[in-house]
Amino acid sequence: MHRVIKPLIFLLCLLPLVLLSINFYLDELGANPFEVLTRSTGEWTLRFLLLTLAMTPLRQLTGSAWPLRMRRMLGLFSFFYVCVHLSTYLVLDHFFDWDEIIKDIIKRPYITFGMLAFTLLIPLAITSTNKMMKRLGRRWKSxxxxxxxxAxxxxxxxxxxxxxxxxxPIIYALILLVLLAARLKPTLLKKHSFNPN
Ligand code: HEM
Known part of the structure; x- marks a missing residue:
């Protein structure tokens, strides 16, 4: 069954970018299309990050293995969307003006945090393959x-x-808090999880 579901979810994950691109092409993104592109790709990055984090608690709640099978794909989609998000910033906001970009990273804390998050995502994306998982062993989990x-x-x-x-942003922060709580206290979920046996 998941042979059908996984490709379907893959296509669903691509849909936000496809719709954004179509609307951009049709000039339907309003008065400031570049801002809409940056903002929506930023939001999708965060949504995919939170969805990735939700997979382990979902596995504990449902007892089903499929959320774990989706986790890597969702994480990689978060990386994919942050790459598009960063590209819109580099190209549309600053057109590769590296002096301005470096000043921005140093002076504006929200850019500093965004850049830090992006940089930390790179090793996770690189080590997301089965081969790297095996090679790193226990270090992979850490x-x-x-x-x-x-997040x-x-x-x-x-x-x-x-x-x-x-x-x-407060709604996203609250969702993250719940996911962090589920991570720190997985027993909370286990006690209430559905156990088919
Ligand atoms: C994991 C990393 C990141 C996440 C989760 C993320 C997420 C977001 C979110 C949720 C927004 C706001 C969308 C809205 O207003 O509705 C946003 C906006 C923005 N982000 Fe990011 N972002 C990340 C990395 C970056 C990086 C690396 C840069 C550039 C160095 C960047 C630059 C921006 C800019 C310029 C805006 C628009 C600000 C504005 O319109 O005033 N982000 N991002």
């Missing part, structure tokens, strides 16, 4: 725990960039 720090940095990035209405 390394991939960085995803929690990356915290991503939420901080969002909280710091918003000027007035904090509601949306």
């Amino acid at each position: 390394l991939h725990k960085l995803v929690y720090l990356i 915290i940095l991503g939420v901080l990035h969002f909280l710091l960039l918003v000027k007035a209405d904090l509601r949306e």
